[in-house]
Amino acid sequence: xxxxxxxxxxxFLAPTAFAKAWQSVQMTQSHITFVSTQMGVAVPGKxxxxxxxxxxxxxxxxxDSAVVTVDTASVSAGGTEVDETLKGKDxxxxxxxxxxxxxxxxIRMLGNGRYAAxxxxxxxxxxxxxxxxxxxxxxxxxxxLDGDLPIxxxxxxxxxxxxxxxSVVADVVKIHFHVVVQ
Numbered sequence: 001x002x003x004x005x006x007x008x009x010x011x012f013l014a015p016t017a018f019a020k021a022w023q024s025v026q027m028t029q030s031h032i033t034f035v036s037t038q039m040g041v042a043v044p045g046k047x048x049x050x051x052x053x054x055x056x057x058x059x060x061x062x063x064d065s066a067v068v069t070v071d072t073a074s075v076s077a078g079g080t081e082v083d084e085t086l087k088g089k090d091x092x093x094x095x096x097x098x099x100x101x102x103x104x105x106x107i108r109m110l111g112n113g114r115y116a117a118x119x120x121x122x123x124x125x126x127x128x129x130x131x132x133x134x135x136x137x138x139x140x141x142x143x144x145l146d147g148d149l150p151i152x153x154x155x156x157x158x159x160x161x162x163x164x165x166x167s168v169v170a171d172v173v174k175i176h177f178h179v180v181v182q
Contacts (some may be wrong), residue, residue, distance in 0.1 A: 006155075016126075025052045027139055029180040031107035032070060036077075036153070045077030054181050056107070056143065058136055061115055062104035064107040070100045072123075090161040097124045102132070113137060121149075134177075142182035149175045 033046045044122045049071035056064045057078045072092040076083050102117035110133070117132045134147025153159045154166075163169050 009067040023053075023055045024142075024182045025054055026142060026182060027052070030178060032068075032175065032177050034173055034175045036173045039168060043077055045075060047071065047074050048076060049074035052179055054179065055146070056106060056136070056145070056181060060109040061109050064104070066102070066103045066104040066107070066117060066119070067180075071108070072098060072100055084175060090140070090157055090163055093124060102125075117147075121151065121156075126156045128155055138182075141180050143180070145177070145179045145181065147177055149177075 009022060029054065031046060032050055033044065034046070036043050047070045053067045054065075055107075060158055073094040075086045075092060075094075086092055090093075100121070100123040102119055102121045104117045106118050108116045108118070110116055113135050115134055115136060117134065119130065119132070120127050121130045122126045125127070130149060130151070132147050132149045134145050137144050137146070150172050152171050153169075153172050154164065156175075159169050
């Protein structure tokens, strides 16, 4: 009977005892990409430099936090001329706004390995509340966080001048992240 009681107690304690707080971001395995649409054609791109501070506990997301800072000068979308245009004043204006940043306010469990991070996204000095839905899956490398965030580029002042017309470049840009934490 004593052994049965110990087993029952361990079963109740196991989720807490084995819960893991993930916080060491594996930058070489992580990436941030995006897809914009120019005159009906999908144009992929990426940011090659960013930092991420993530504290994530799959069993207690209400205690979690994330801060992701992107070096906007690391934007790449198809060639030197395009990349230089994206760094210019009409797009990311990297001279005046060298970083974009997401800071979470709270993270919620949605179920089935899916979560939502509510927070503030800041690009070019403009900040907006956003909700990022993402999946968290264990892998040999650690915990993999994959999510998408569609944003209005014009809400952040990205793509002005001749690029402001949404029939030339669609307003919605889909950002994707793949972050591996240990």
